[in-house]
Amino acid sequence: MTAITELPVQLAQLPDVTVLTNEPMAAHTSFGIGGAADLLVMPSSIGALAAAIKVLADTGVNVCYIGNGTNILVRDGGIRGAVIKLSEALTGIRRQGNVLIARAGESLGALCQHCAQQGLSGLEFAAGIPGSVGGAILMNAGANGGQMADATQWVDVVTDGGEIQRRYRDEIEFGYRRSCFQDNKLAIAQVAVQLTPADSRDVYRALYEAVEERCRRQPVGQASAGCIFKHPADDYAGRLLEEAQTKGMRVGDAMVSPKHANFIVNLGHATARDVLQLIEQIQQKVHDEFGILLESEIRIIGQDA
């Protein structure tokens, strides 16, 4: 059994693993918010990911995974234990016939570009979603009528024993912004997407149009975590929030975007506490107005300051 104090040294000795201690999570989230994680572990190969998971499991330390941090709010007190960050280092895409296999930390944008370059269609809906491939699978990210579930063939995961296992599409229990990985705490290591041959120019055009439309409708370029709430059945969270007059509402530097009511933006120095208070206020407004309790889409982790 390894003592927690020895962990940074032990992890740093593993090949292809970078370890940071007391690392502010604000630097690793698109919200630009979040206290420090005790340990931030960044493996650059699947073997290194498995080895790091095994070492951490041996100490019983709390472990969580992040990709590009574009769908999470980290509380101001940070995260006790280890955060394994997959994006940036665990990247790479290869082709097998009409299937692209991407490592979990690869950006979804790079995968979309790769599809266009290779003349493969099927992920155009995802253009402009700023997450990693792993995060997109866990969230079953989607837009424009498409979702990751449509293209996914299989996912390789690492268990907390450090074993690599394959899960096929039918085993993943995809639903609206849902997958079984939200419950089972497995690390998503790589993903295979099944695509169809297409004219490269058509794919590039579809990607461009999707991004253009996104820039028109969303506060792209401002710090946020995308849509705060899931859509309720047969309606849109953004519509309900707009009609409940939440646009421009503010707590500290957290503000409901005047451009899209389902986005909260960080105007500069917002804390997680500000965002959580604002979420509560706008959730209440919609409930008072329409009797609907909106459910959070963003994932909230860590502890209060």
Ligand SMILES: Cc1cc2nc3c(=O)[nH]c(=O)nc-3n(C[C@H](O)[C@H](O)[C@H](O)COP(=O)(O)OP(=O)(O)OC[C@H]3O[C@@H](n4cnc5c(N)ncnc54)[C@H](O)[C@@H]3O)c2cc1C
């Ligand atoms: C401007 C903006 C626009 C957006 N538009 C959309 C949109 O149109 N549609 C949409 O669906 N989403 C959208 N999002 C939300 C977000 O980009 C997606 O949910 C994305 O798929 C999250 O990926 P990520 O790598 O950033 O995940 P993170 O935010 O890092 O993590 C999200 C969840 O996945 C888990 N996770 C991440 N990687 C792994 C892994 N490898 N193994 C195990 N667990 C993992 C984390 O623990 C966390 O619970 C938007 C966000 C922003 C900021």
